[in-house]
Amino acid sequence: MSLVLDIQGVSVRRGRKHLLDDVTWTVGEDERWVVLGPNGAGKTTLLQIAAARLHPTQGQVGILDERLGAVDVFELRPRIGLCSNALASTMPTREKALDMVVTAAYGVTGRWREEYERLDERRAFELLNTWGVGTVFDRPFATLSEGERKRVQIARALMTDPELLLLDEPGAGLDLAGRESLVHRTAELVASEDAPTTVLVTHHLEEIPPGFTHVLLLRDGRSVAQGSIDEVLTSENLSTTFDMPLELHTRNGRFSAFAASR
Numbered sequence: 035m036s037l038v039l040d041i042q043g044v045s046v047r048r049g050r051k052h053l054l055d056d057v058t059w060t061v062g063e064d065e066r067w068v069v070l071g072p073n074g075a076g077k078t079t080l081l082q083i084a085a086a087r088l089h090p091t092q093g094q095v096g097i098l099d100e101r102l103g104a105v106d107v108f109e110l111r112p113r114i115g116l117c118s119n120a121l122a123s124t125m126p127t128r129e130k131a132l133d134m135v136v137t138a139a140y141g142v143t144g145r146w147r148e149e150y151e152r153l154d155e156r157r158a159f160e161l162l163n164t165w166g167v168g169t170v171f172d173r174p175f176a177t178l179s180e181g182e183r184k185r186v187q188i189a190r191a192l193m194t195d196p197e198l199l200l201l202d203e204p205g206a207g208l209d210l211a212g213r214e215s216l217v218h219r220t221a222e223l224v225a226s227e228d229a230p231t232t233v234l235v236t237h238h239l240e241e242i243p244p245g246f247t248h249v250l251l252l253r254d255g256r257s258v259a260q261g262s263i264d265e266v267l268t269s270e271n272l273s274t275t276f277d278m279p280l281e282l283h284t285r286n287g288r289f290s291a292f293a294a295s296r
């Protein structure tokens with residue numbers, strides 16, 4: 035099985051602080067990973083590395099058979115779909131939803147721009163429809179609700195038909211119905227035949243869609259445990275990760291956790 039991510043002994047330091055500390059993590063093509071951990075654990079930092087947007091202070095990073103540091107990241111990035119608030123905050127706020135999605139394609143289609151524009155628009159519109167936000171296609175991004183923004187960002191991340199999809203807290207700020215519909219749609223996406231390898235970052239077990247196969251538990255920049263979700267997502271590992279006694283509950287492929295009853 036070929037590796038989509040091959041992260042070996044990666045550390046990221048800022049001053050004296052270790053944002054990541056000697057993390058080794060591999061992701062295979064057919065795997066769907068959840069990266070789970072408390073605030074400040076280093077989840078976003080790790081995802082930035084996986085997205086070829088940050089270089090580690092130490093260690094080796096392989097992404098889609100390329101080596102970070104030896105590859106032109108501008109050629110690599112269109113192969114990776116990234117949905118993150120950090121990325122969304124760099125977008126012009128007056129940009130319309132459809133344009134937010136279409137512009138993701140320019141990195142790979144710039145050369146044939148005139149010919150591809152209509153095709154790109156059609157694809158962007160289809161993606162907006164698939165994610166239930168087709169009706170807001172001509173609304174400025176800044177005027178959308180949090181739930182609508184998240185869906186537009188995911189549509190944008192999928193625009194280049196990426197081989198690797200990275201979702202950084204896509205459920206943050208959504209109401210209950212919004213979260214459930216996002217979980218449902220994400221489960222459908224990862225179950226589809228041509229789904230990209232997917233990594234989802236979250237703090238909340240309720241946000242893990244059915245169909246995710248693996249989990250990486252991070253705490254203080256270090257890997258607490260990683261591997262198959264059935265083996266690694268346990269009350270004991272969660273308690274270590276979040277530094278409090280927790281009880282894991284599983285129902286119909288979904289997860290939740292509560293403070294352990296004393």
Ligand SMILES: Nc1ncnc2c1ncn2[C@@H]1O[C@H](COP(=O)(O)OP(=O)(O)OP(=O)(O)O)[C@@H](O)[C@H]1O
Pocket residue numbers: 048051052053071072073074075076077078079080237
């Ligand atoms: N440039 C920086 N200089 C110093 N510390 C930083 C820098 N960037 C991030 N950090 C710190 O590194 C730690 C890891 O940050 P990161 O955003 O990766 O965590 P996270 O797990 O995604 O957190 P959250 O769940 O709160 O989003 C945090 O304590 C953060 O404050």
